[in-house]
Amino acid sequence: MSDHGTFGNFVYDKFPIFCILEPPDKNNQRDISCIPEGAYICKRYMSPKFGETFKVMDVPNRGDIVFHWGNWTCDTKGCLLTGKRFAELNSKPAVADSRLAHKEFMEFFEDDNEFALTVQNSYLYGAINKPPVPINKYP
DSSP, rough: TTTTBBEEEEETTTEEEEEEEEESSSSSTTTTTTOOSSEEEEEEEEETTOOOOOOOOTTTTTTEEEEOSSGGGGSSOOOOEEEEEEEETTEEEESSHHHHHHHHHHHHHTTTTTTEEEEEOTTTTTSSOOSOOOGGOOO
């Protein structure tokens, strides 16, 4: 989590399968904050702007939070951006290959009309350690 956004992973069966970018934590303020920690249901939804996707239901004091493509936090108003990897694009932290990731995300859930989502800040709980070297140095 930084001023550039909240970077995370979409984890399924203990394995990260997509990168996620949300706005920074701004106390759940509408359109500018990440989703607060908690358990949610995501339902298949037809977005007027992004087409078929999933909508995160019952986020306190919020609405219309969907998964969609985009690279930077300026591409979202509180939604979750899908990515294949974290990157620096135009000198700003981002998620990359977002449209491809969103397509694969929808294929992953092609037979489902809803799924359970748990939002957890693992870094604060020590589950994820800061890498000793920049991530692009790993093989």
